[in-house]
Amino acid sequence: MSEKSTLVWCTCYKCQETNENGTYVSKSARTRHRKKHKEHLDFLNKKNKKQKIESIQIDDNDKAIQFDDNEEVIQFDNNEVIQFVTDSDSDNNQSSSESLLTFNSETESNSSLENFDNNISNEIATSLRLFEIKIKHNITDAAFKEIIIAANGTYISSFILKNILQNIVSFEPIWIDMCIKTCCAFTGEYNTLDICPYCKSERYYMNKSEKKSRAQFMHFSLKDRFKIQYQDPERALQLQYQSKYVKKNEYNTNTISDVFDSNHYKYLVQKGYFQDDHDIALLGSVDGYQIFKQKCDDCWVILFINANLPLEQRVKKNNLLVTSIIPGPNAPKNFNSFMTPIIEELHILEGNYFYYLIFFN
Numbered sequence: 001m002s003e004k005s006t007l008v009w010c011t012c013y014k015c016q017e018t019n020e021n022g023t024y025v026s027k028s029a030r031t032r033h034r035k036k037h038k039e040h041l042d043f044l045n046k047k048n049k050k051q052k053i054e055s056i057q058i059d060d061n062d063k064a065i066q067f068d069d070n071e072e073v074i075q076f077d078n079n080e081v082i083q084f085v086t087d088s089d090s091d092n093n094q095s096s097s098e099s100l101l102t103f104n105s106e107t108e109s110n111s112s113l114e115n116f117d118n119n120i121s122n123e124i125a126t127s128l129r130l131f132e133i134k135i136k137h138n139i140t141d142a143a144f145k146e147i148i149i150a151a152n153g154t155y156i157s158s159f160i161l162k163n164i165l166q167n168i169v170s171f172e173p174i175w176i177d178m179c180i181k182t183c184c185a186f187t188g189e190y191n192t193l194d195i196c197p198y199c200k201s202e203r204y205y206m207n208k209s210e211k212k213s214r215a216q217f218m219h220f221s222l223k224d225r226f227k228i229q230y231q232d233p234e235r236a237l238q239l240q241y242q243s244k245y246v247k248k249n250e251y252n253t254n255t256i257s258d259v260f261d262s263n264h265y266k267y268l269v270q271k272g273y274f275q276d277d278h279d280i281a282l283l284g285s286v287d288g289y290q291i292f293k294q295k296c297d298d299c300w301v302i303l304f305i306n307a308n309l310p311l312e313q314r315v316k317k318n319n320l321l322v323t324s325i326i327p328g329p330n331a332p333k334n335f336n337s338f339m340t341p342i343i344e345e346l347h348i349l350e351g352n353y354f355y356y357l358i359f360f361n
Helices: 013-018 027-049 122-137 141-152 158-168 222-230 233-238 241-246 263-270 335-349
Strands: 008-010 023-025 055-057 064-066 071-077 080-087 096-102 174-177 204-206 211-213 216-219 280-290 298-306 321-326 355-360
Touching (some): 013 158, 023 027, 122 141, 222 233, 222 335
Antiparallel strands (some): 008 023, 071 080
């Protein structure tokens, strides 16, 4: 067995400082890292127990949150608490840390980062903006660490910043079972099957007398992202591009400048679609790509382009709506089974507005 094949994925705090998601190490190294990770968490526990916080005031009404003894609490100001909870009972018996961010209840429902500026410390706000720049320009972790220290004087890791963002913007992927050989997804008519109808591969494996899925793919909700976008007044105004475009005086000429000039779109309008200013048109795209130079594995991405955005905005990376990622290793034999979650969500959305999918190659 080659040395490369014996490498395993490690997500201890040291590996996450090197690479925000972790890195590959040998099995023996990961065992040592786990021990060091647990010792690090124990050290933080002991350090914080010396200054044990029984309760933290959230507002002027003396509303407080109680914390257990096994929780680590860091307070930045009167309205902000970051709480680290040690979880020792994970699936892979690996200690991990989960960060929870508690805000003043008056602003807890607002997902816009700008609206949190008054409720989090300047260090966290600055670090989040720098983290956005890191992702946008693919800055290395080492360079990002130096930038954070230069800006704040202290280092806040990418791992902590990602957890803070997860609590500001409640958006997580939905994991759906699939065949380990990518034949189909266990959705729709295959939802109750335990064996792939194409290759006869088992859907589950046993882990501590519990069934675990052998393979899954990610689905990202369109509805959740539309909710986030409509909370931003500027973006909500941009999403009215379609209704403004079709109301222009030069519309219905022979010029083709956008998808809304097409005969098919006009046919749908005659059928009663796109009658409201808030109706959304989505352009759907499905394509596969090779993630390795050896071209030994296929990976498929399903994404949507929001046609309600102006032409110069809709195809920018930040505006593309990646809906599903199918990891391979092979091309799907029943692609419709992977589309089922998307179609089901679009049916739900159709209850409020008309949505139409235009697929192109």
